[in-house]
Amino acid sequence: MDNGSAGQEPPEQNFDDLREAPRFSLIIRSAKLVCESGEYLCVVRDISATGARLRLFHEPPPERHVFLELSNGDRHVMERVWVADGHAGFRIAQPIDVNVFLVEPSPFPKRPIRLRIQRPAVLTVGGVRHPATLIDLSQKGARITADCHLAVFQQIVLDIPGIGAIPAKVRWRGKGGYGLVLEHTFRLDDLASFAFDLQNSGTSTEPPHTNPGGLRGLG
Numbered sequence: 001m002d003n004g005s006a007g008q009e010p011p012e013q014n015f016d017d018l019r020e021a022p023r024f025s026l027i028i029r030s031a032k033l034v035c036e037s038g039e040y041l042c043v044v045r046d047i048s049a050t051g052a053r054l055r056l057f058h059e060p061p062p063e064r065h066v067f068l069e070l071s072n073g074d075r076h077v078m079e080r081v082w083v084a085d086g087h088a089g090f091r092i093a094q095p096i097d098v099n100v101f102l103v104e105p106s107p108f109p110k111r112p113i114r115l116r117i118q119r120p121a122v123l124t125v126g127g128v129r130h131p132a133t134l135i136d137l138s139q140k141g142a143r144i145t146a147d148c149h150l151a152v153f154q155q156i157v158l159d160i161p162g163i164g165a166i167p168a169k170v171r172w173r174g175k176g177g178y179g180l181v182l183e184h185t186f187r188l189d190d191l192a193s194f195a196f197d198l199q200n201s202g203t204s205t206e207p208p209h210t211n212p213g214g215l216r217g218l219g
Contacts, residue, residue, distance in 0.1 A: 027102070030188065032113050034067040034075070038199035039115045041192035044068075045087065047102070049095040052078065054088050057192035066090075071113055072106035112138040115195050123148065124157040124165075134160055135177060137195070139186045142168065145177035156180070162201065163194050 029044040033054075040061055046053035052068065060083055067075045068090070078090035104110070119134040123146055132146035142158060150156065150170045158180060159165045168180040186194070 029102075029104075030071065030113050032069050032115060033061055034069050035061050035063040035065070037061050037063060038195070039069075039117065040196060040199075041113060041115065041188060042068075043188070047096075047098055049098055050092050052090045052092060054090065056083075056086055056088055057189045058196040060088050069113075070101075070104050071110055072104045072108075074101075074104070112140055114138045114141075114143075115191075117195060117198055119160060119162075119198055121161070122159040123150075124159065125150065125154070132158070134158075137191070139188060139191055140182055141171070142166075142180045142182060143177055144180060150178050158182075160198075162198050 027044050027047055029047075031042055031044050031054075033040045033042055038061070041057065043055040044052055045055050054068075060080060064080045066078055066080070068078050069075045076096060077093040079093065080088055080090050082089045114136045115138070116136045117134060121132045121134045121144060123130045123132045123144070125148060130146055130148040132144045135143040135145060137160075144158065150173060152170050152173060154170045156168055156170065157165050158168050167183040169183070170178055171181045172179040
């Protein structure tokens with residue numbers, strides 16, 4: 001059993017301020033880190049009012065100061081204080097209500113974490129290929145924009161460079177583009193790795209995030 005505390009440095013280093021708040025251990029809660037370099041999947045394993053321990057699926061984002069965003073959209077500003085064995089400890093800037101964190105209250109049904117990743121893609125519709133742009137991606141779905149007309153429930157194939165061809169069905173359409181349901185669900189660790197590679201390949205169509213919610217001012 002892992003004896004690390006939420007947001008606490010491994011035992012050989014001293015972060016007494018992170019040990020003051022009681023922790024909830026062995027939580028498994030999907031979330032994402034949001035920073036200027038992109039959005040990255042993670043799993044919250046320990047949480048307290050002042051710190052969190054996260055399971056990462058790749059090297060941590062380059063920024064020390066990040067947002068932790070939950071599936072209900074709640075965000076918490078955090079500072080990374082240690083990284084070890086696929087986990088990272090973070091200090092939470094403003095103490096949180098742990099019970100509210102665990103419940104994740106929302107007026108909307110809970111849905112998988114979506115990563116906002118703008119990348120060029122290709123649609124194949126009836127054997128014809130069309131350029132498209134990926135807007136966001138989750139384990140079970142995606143949002144795209146495309147110049148071609150797609151009907152609700154239409155079967156297509158979405159080809160994302162770096163990931164490959166994914167059979168999908170159009171779930172909705174609107175001003176924000178098209179929502180797709182993927183026929184093959186991503187494993188969380190696979191999606192996390194794909195997203196990390198996509199956002200660090202240096203070929204995105206625009207910068208992933210510029211100062212989200214004042215993040216640049218955190219130092």
